[in-house]
Amino acid sequence: MNLIPLLPDTDPTAAFAYVNEQEIDRATFRAQVQTLAAALPARERVLNMCADRYWFAVTLFAAIARKMVTVLPNSAAPEHIAAVAAEQPGLLVLGDQAECPVADLPYMQINTLPPRMELAQAELPLIPFDQRVACLYTSGSTGTPMPHFKTFGRLRLAILAGAERVWGAAGQACSVVGTVPIRHMYGLESSVLLPIMAGGRMSGRIPFFPADIASALERMPAPRLLVITPFHLRKLLDADIRLPEIAVILSATAPLSAELAAQTRQQLGCPVLEIYGSTETGQVATRETDVETTWQTLQGIALEMRDDELWAVGEVYETPQMLNDTVELFSPQRFRLVDRKANMINVAGKRSSLSFLNNTLTSLPGVVDGMFCVPERGSGEEVERLAVFVVAPTLDRAAILAGLRQHLDSVFLPRHVVFVDSLPRDGNGKILARTVQALIASHLSGRD
Structure with missing residues (x-):
């Protein structure tokens, strides 16, 4: 043993x-x-x-x-x-x-x-390599939260592989400040296990607001790693407050746009590493988003297509793990991510992804936050019609549609534009599936 x-x-x-x-x-x-x-x-x-x-x-x-x-x-x-x-x-x-x-x-x-x-x-x-040490639940962003067990030896292998990539980008082991929940796989791996198992330093604080993030970073010795989500990274940049020097930023839980990564490098003077992974798999691959379109798997992890399904294999897994994503696979270690399968949509015979549509929406000037959704078809409708919920105090429906029209095929323009004061995101910046359904029921039920 x-x-x-x-x-x-x-x-x-x-x-x-x-x-x-x-x-x-x-x-x-x-x-x-x-x-x-x-x-x-x-x-x-x-x-x-x-x-x-x-x-x-x-x-x-x-x-x-x-x-x-x-x-x-x-x-x-x-x-x-x-x-x-x-x-x-x-x-x-x-x-x-x-x-x-x-x-x-x-x-x-x-x-x-x-x-x-x-x-x-x-x-x-x-500790035995195969000892089960943690049971984590999926976020619920695509359905009912499900439990997944993790073993000590495999967690350790994954953390050391991730440390090679992250510490490599920073030049050495870092002080880690994380804004993400510690009971989520990303927060557990990157803000708890990484400093423990790979020689880093840990902040006890879990800051949320930009000023709190700046304070937590200030109290940690350089070099510093900031573990964050795209949603909170955008809020941090928009706050435009003074931050101590950051060696590298780590982002996950939602797609990070190349534009936001480039803005981060320009504004904060550090690279942004994006993690691809899930509760089921843990961290699988990384990329430097503003300079790379493809992902590189971590040491010891390979991807395989089996009967049109994508699987992650390696010693870090008790059994091969099926990935619920659409990717373009170039080699066992290199791929381009299209989107989660659940986010792929087909409207009037044309395909797109909700992640792409959401990034397009939130990049419009004046949009603070927003999301596309796919309500159930109305009676007699032959094709799906999209809707958006948007936080944009200075804009109206016509401005939203005009902005989207510059970037999207007309079939993806939303039928309904619902203005809200805020969107109920969790600590990872995600909007849970049940929350989306509640928004649809509250604002779109009965509307044609």
Whole structure:
């Protein structure tokens, strides 16, 4: 059996995390993990609801040491937590809040235990390569959230492959600031596991607004990596506030336009690496979006076409993983992404993708946010007609259509243009499938 130490063998005096203005070294993190692991009651599964990234990491690795699976819901909404608890009975909630953030489940506050520093010298547990350590749920952007289990050894392989690409772009290991949710695959890999397993430094904060992002970056030593989404990156650039030097920006969860990547390089003076991946696969490939149209898979990952379906293969997967995307495959390691299969649409015999249409809409001057959707056909309609929801306080319907007409075939012009004050996006900048259906039902039901 392939056994791997719980934590990498690194300089114990090296700075690891920055929490509440305090620098925490690797030895303290190791002692904190070992202390909590010894204190945890025996359970098969725990629900990690820590709000601070550092305490989330301590809790995750303590659970791994005790051979517990950490359940990571994609949302803290009560109805989703209730569904997860029903699907995975016997959960113990672990958190860094004084009161349990989840109703009707047993709770343990984990950040009140002082680290037993003698445990920093204790031998680390050896973790089997195939030990299941986490259960993550898909975001729900294309349907009902589904659980996916991750094993320790395969997560580690994926993180080291990603570090080779990201640290390579930065020139060395970085201080990592992430705006993305830590219970999402992208946030887990890039803002938690990357600094732990690949020698980086971690910010405990999860900033959202531009000023908070600037503050979190300022408190971390250079070189700095900013882990963000296209939606929040655009908001950050639009704020046009002073930022400390950033070595590289990492973007995922939604397509990043070449224009936004180029604007980022010009405005912030750093490259933008875009990640292609999913909850099911984790990170698969990267590209430097403003200079490359094709993607390169990470070390050890290859793509194969089997019976007209695209599969990712490699040691990072327990079994080959089917990808729900349309791509143009040039080699097992290089491809061009067209869009998610669910986003491909056909109107009057002409094909396009919702991602392309959304990028076109949000690039129009005066558009703050927006999205295309495909309502159900009305009675007697032979072809699908599109609609848009748009945040554009200074524009009207005619201006939106005139702007789109310059870039789109007329069949893709929306029949309905619905102006809203804001679009309900989650922490990754996504709009969930059920949210889209609720918007359609609320604003378009009964309209012809």
